[in-house]
Amino acid sequence: MGWLLTFCSLLFLSIVTSYASSPKTPGGLRNVTADELLEYGVVIHPDSSFEGCVHQSPINECRYSRRDNDKKSGTGFNAATDLLTDTDSGAEAGASADGGLKARTDKAHVSDSDFVFATGTFIKRIRLASASRGWRGSKVRAFFLIDSPTAPHGLNTRRESAGEVYAYFPSEGAPELGGWVRSLRGGDTRVAAAPFAAHRHFGKTYKWMLYGDDDTVFFMDAVKQLVANLDPELPIALSDNLWFSNRHPNPNAPRCLPCHMANETLPSLEEIFMSAPGRVEIRTTYQQRTISKEVYEAFARNTTQVPGERYRPEPVCPGVCTTEAACKPVVDSGSTAPCTPPTAHGGAGMIFSVGLMRSIPFRDALDCFLTFTNATGGDQMVSECLWRHGIAFTDPGPLVRHSYDYQYVIFGGAPRLPSLVGLELSGTEEPCNALCTWMLRNVVSIHMHARIKKDIKALAAQQEAVPKLRQAVLKRLPRQKIARKEEGAAE
Numbered sequence: 001m002g003w004l005l006t007f008c009s010l011l012f013l014s015i016v017t018s019y020a021s022s023p024k025t026p027g028g029l030r031n032v033t034a035d036e037l038l039e040y041g042v043v044i045h046p047d048s049s050f051e052g053c054v055h056q057s058p059i060n061e062c063r064y065s066r067r068d069n070d071k072k073s074g075t076g077f078n079a080a081t082d083l084l085t086d087t088d089s090g091a092e093a094g095a096s097a098d099g100g101l102k103a104r105t106d107k108a109h110v111s112d113s114d115f116v117f118a119t120g121t122f123i124k125r126i127r128l129a130s131a132s133r134g135w136r137g138s139k140v141r142a143f144f145l146i147d148s149p150t151a152p153h154g155l156n157t158r159r160e161s162a163g164e165v166y167a168y169f170p171s172e173g174a175p176e177l178g179g180w181v182r183s184l185r186g187g188d189t190r191v192a193a194a195p196f197a198a199h200r201h202f203g204k205t206y207k208w209m210l211y212g213d214d215d216t217v218f219f220m221d222a223v224k225q226l227v228a229n230l231d232p233e234l235p236i237a238l239s240d241n242l243w244f245s246n247r248h249p250n251p252n253a254p255r256c257l258p259c260h261m262a263n264e265t266l267p268s269l270e271e272i273f274m275s276a277p278g279r280v281e282i283r284t285t286y287q288q289r290t291i292s293k294e295v296y297e298a299f300a301r302n303t304t305q306v307p308g309e310r311y312r313p314e315p316v317c318p319g320v321c322t323t324e325a326a327c328k329p330v331v332d333s334g335s336t337a338p339c340t341p342p343t344a345h346g347g348a349g350m351i352f353s354v355g356l357m358r359s360i361p362f363r364d365a366l367d368c369f370l371t372f373t374n375a376t377g378g379d380q381m382v383s384e385c386l387w388r389h390g391i392a393f394t395d396p397g398p399l400v401r402h403s404y405d406y407q408y409v410i411f412g413g414a415p416r417l418p419s420l421v422g423l424e425l426s427g428t429e430e431p432c433n434a435l436c437t438w439m440l441r442n443v444v445s446i447h448m449h450a451r452i453k454k455d456i457k458a459l460a461a462q463q464e465a466v467p468k469l470r471q472a473v474l475k476r477l478p479r480q481k482i483a484r485k486e487e488g489a490a491e
């Protein structure tokens with residue numbers, strides 16, 4: 001874990017230094033409105049036979065006409081996109097849906113076509129877009145927001161574009177964004193806008209949106225297994241890789257557990273912090289290598305919850321993690337510590353329900369992004385805007401079941417996964433034990449860019465190969481281990 005933290009801080013530092021030196025925008029800053037930005041992120045299909053349109057409903061929403069949209073810009077636009085949704089959508093409305101209280105005991109059938117992937121990228125990294133087919137296969141559709149106003153036309157008409165669509169959104173500092181730089185990296189507002197623009201495009205044609213960096217790889221079998229217990233009609237944002245107090249994953253970040261865990265006996269805060277991984281967590285919090293038994297015990301027995309330091313999420317039923325629910329353990333413990341939004345790590349990826357996405361029109365998301373002046377990334381803008389909307393992240397649970405042992409983080413988690421699938425040389429050919437098997441089967445995503453440097457071609461090739469490498473390792477596992485119970489049931 002130490003290396004992970006060190007690695008992350010190094011990465012952060014290198015990002016800060018490389019971007020702090022980027023030229024400031026010239027004068028003449030202009031305030032832009034969300035309405036002005038509605039014309040970006042629109043998929044233009046000169047070829048009207050594009051089959052994606054067939055699934056769109058109402059069909060006339062499918063093809064973009066700038067003139068039409070100008071007329072109904074502003075609230076009209078949202079009304080159009082949200083025709084299919086309950087008008088008074090939002091967390092509460094979704095939560096009252098019938099399926100709400102009874103958590104799904106019967107696993108819902110989810111297939112690849114229930115998923116879409118959304119990301120923001122640059123034309124110079126466009127190879128990564130087609131590399132995502134390695135994990136998306138032919139059924140998971142994708143929406144790429146890119147920095148070129150002209151390229152999407154050609155990209156959208158390519159014969160081989162496997163369920164991919166491309167749209168333009170300006171970069172930080174661009175005149176279209178009023179010259180403002182709202183975040184550290186050039187593509188951050190675009191990255192933040194991607195899921196909301198993707199929802200505007202796809203409408204209600206999907207159940208779950210996978211959101212990550214352009215070099216995030218999702219493992220679809222693990223993803224499907226994860227969401228099978230959850231209701232996509234509820235507003236749900238999933239991640240267990242949250243930045244808080246300058247580190248990630250921080251298992252003490254305010255969040256919730258899913259409703260179906262209400263039945264489980266989960267470790268108490270004291271049990272967590274008296275466990276071996278919990279002690280590691282305390283050392284990380286205190287930033288000390290050796291700590292006396294007395295200090296451990298005092299820390300573990302202290303029932304006051306402090307986000308970022310000592311916090312345990314609770315299952316919420318029905319499965320809607322409101323910010324109040326995420327902060328309730330803190331308030332209930334009598335703590336007055338501030339309960340502030342964590343940032344889900346963009347590289348590790350996040351999963352959003354269609355219920356969540358339709359509760360936030362593109363325009364409202366843009367309005368929120370325009371309030372930032374100093375964000376650390378598109379992931380922060382998105383996480384904070386969800387929080388302002390009243391929604392906090394739901395942690396799928398393994399991290400809590402395993403007393404904050406980072407090896408059970410499933411979003412971009414399992415530090416050993418790259419070596420398990422052969423991306424990194426592990427040195428030893430140790431057999432895959434139970435934990436290794438667990439990781440291979442349950443980790444939902446992996447972040448690639450750390451693994452190789454700036455060579456996009458090589459990165460793309462590796463990104464494309466990873467799902468196959470993982471499958472190959474899974475196939476080699478002894479049969480009985482594969483058959484063993486998976487996450488959620490046994491352990």
Ligand SMILES: *[C@@H]1O[C@H](CO)[C@@H](O)[C@H](O)[C@H]1NC(C)=O
Nearest residue numbers: 028029030031032178370371
């Ligand atoms: C731009 O927005 C800021 C903050 O909302 C406001 O203080 C300022 O007056 C605006 N500038 C113009 C030219 O409208």
Ligand SMILES: *[C@@H]1O[C@H](CO)[C@@H](O)[C@H](O)[C@H]1NC(C)=O
Nearest residue numbers: 103104105259260261262263
């Ligand atoms: C909780 O446990 C009861 C009894 O074991 C079971 O019938 C029920 O389905 C469980 N509920 C959930 C949400 O898992």
Ligand SMILES: *[C@@H]1O[C@H](CO)[C@@H](O)[C@H](O)[C@H]1NC(C)=O
Nearest residue numbers: 298299302303304305306309
């Ligand atoms: C428990 O933790 C809180 C917050 O860190 C601290 O203020 C308080 O003094 C602690 N209580 C005990 C009994 O150590």
Ligand SMILES: *[C@@H]1O[C@H](CO)[C@@H](O)[C@H](O)[C@H]1NC(C)=O
Nearest residue numbers: 016182183184373374375376
């Ligand atoms: C921007 O954020 C950085 C890091 O969070 C901070 O050090 C800096 O003071 C902030 N700048 C402004 C103008 O708020």
